[in-house]
Amino acid sequence: MLWIAIRMLTGDAQKFYGLLFGIAFSTLLITQQLTIFVNLIERGASGVYNAPEAEIWVMDPVSRTTDVNYAMPSTALDEVRSVPGVEWAVPHLRAAASVRTGSGDLEGVAIIGVDDATLIGLPERLVEGDKKILAQPDTVIIDDGGVVNLFENGEDPIGQRLELNDQRAVIRGVADSIPSFTSQVTLYTKYSQALNFVPGTRNRLTFVLAGVSEGLTADEVAARIEEQTGLKAETREEFADAGVNFIIENTGIPTNFGITVVLGFVVGVAIVGLTFSLFIRDNIKQFGALKAIGVTNAKIVRMVGAQAALVGTVGYALGVIGTVAFIYAFSGNPFFKGFYIPWQIPLISLVSVIIILAITGFIALRSVLSTEPAAVFR
């Protein structure tokens, strides 16, 4: 009997593909927009993810994110090291600077100073070069997104000389890092070197990165640091969330993407609802005949359910495949670098598809259920 329902559904190819298109389109819209949205706001946490060793970030109480920060006196490092449960602590400097390229262009860059001795704070992998290269004088490592921004004509960045705060800086490596929200050029260098590159203010130490002793959790140690030093200590997850929340609070991005997602839902409901209702109305005679031969209402509901399930599965699959293909196709583009599809998002769109089909199916069914067998003769 369900097979009859499927035949009924696919009998009219136009309406069948119309339904598929509606579901696929709204799935694509919802999944793809949510994916881009999530990845875009996660860019706010890229600074945290680019320093893979740090379990705790310690900062001045007024600092909010990796980029919105306020420097501390340099003895803050010793204060953090004094806290029991802190396995290690290293200085970390993040500051903005202007760079003059060889061709004379001016470009705003983010300078990141990592601990001189251990290089904690560098991204895990380098595309080109070795981390040890930072031991050479005046060395900076540029991020791969920055290569595109700074060397638009496709020059090789390695060996290029820059001018930073009247100092010479030589690019000797390219880091494999997640770009920041603003896709700013990022230069990694040693802490002591960074102090020279950034115009001088009194306090320069923006963050202290800390590790946690074995047997303790990051939360416990962060609480201890806050209690003993009066500084703000956040675990990696908290600080990543802080970066994301900062973007949510300070930009119109959530509203924009939210509107698009709602539009996807509305378009889905409209197209699918309309097509489904038309399809049911066209087949009202067949339903009447089925009723005439004694098919119960429950069975008819199951039949329509089967039709909806087929349309939903195929349409949803097409939408998800479309999103995956989109992300895959653009994975080479520096703007989309590091974009991924969080596994929750396809589930969200699945739920949306089910809701769309449930609403439209219910509306379409109402007329069928009230149909009398005599309808077959009309």
Add this chain to the structure above:
Amino acid sequence: MSILPKNVSFSRQVLPILAVIGLVVAALYIFTDLPDRSTSEPEQQPPKATGDLANSPRVAGTGLVEPSSEIIDIGSALSGLVTDLRVRPGDRVEKGQPLFLVDDRAARARLAEANAAISEARAAIAEAQAAQRTASQQLALYDNLDDPAAVSRAEVIRAEGDATAAQTRLELARARLSAAQAQAGSARTELGRLTVRAPITGEILAVNIRLGEFVSTQGGSSDPFIQMGETTPLHVRVDVDENEAVRVKLGADAIVSPRGAADIRANAKFVRAEPLVVPKRQLTNSAAERVDVRVLQIIYALPQSDVFRVGQQVDAFIPAAEAAGEEE
């Protein structure tokens, strides 16, 4: 639908199967593409407190290695060209050993002059003595005459005058001799001052002068000429933030690691805490830096080891005192 066999429907069979396969592929892609957000262990070990200190109250500080005598900047008493340099960096010297000589030609010339003046004065003394002898003999001769008329009164007065003059000349010559001797002494002292000697037994840490260079006693010039200090044992001067200073357990040993070699952990013995809390000076890279942080400086003696050098930065961990107030 002629491509497909007759009993296979595209929309009823092929499409759903394709859709399911696509969904599985998409799910695989999504799950393999999830980003790695795990933390990783540092490749190089950062400095850390170990042993009992790892999980107990402690105070961390950064320090600078220095000689136990502190660094002595050797100066020169007199300006001049360097004519001889007797030490090289790394040499061990005894107290009083010459370090370098400053051009002494002028002083030596003055000494020769003074010596000549001494000889001259001696000759003058001899001459004066001879004259005095002659004059006194003459006078004695006149005195012994029984007949007062044998010599005129004027002759006697002249002889008496000659004797007195000769005596005065002798005194003058003697005074000239001691003046010349004093001059010679002063020239010798100056010669001595032109040789710069080690004030203590210790090691030469830096030599900033070379043969032929001019050393000036005028202040304001840059480098000290020679730096030395007693390097057995070495001391380390640890800066502790004034906010943390109250927690330090004075008298306890500290764990000290050189920069970049955190796996080396030396046990340093407490020596003293400086009575004066000073603005934080070391470990900054900017000459224009203003400071509002003050630090307590605590001195520890390092054990004998090759890894520490004077002027090196170290990370130190010191046990904290169990403050009564902290425990509620």
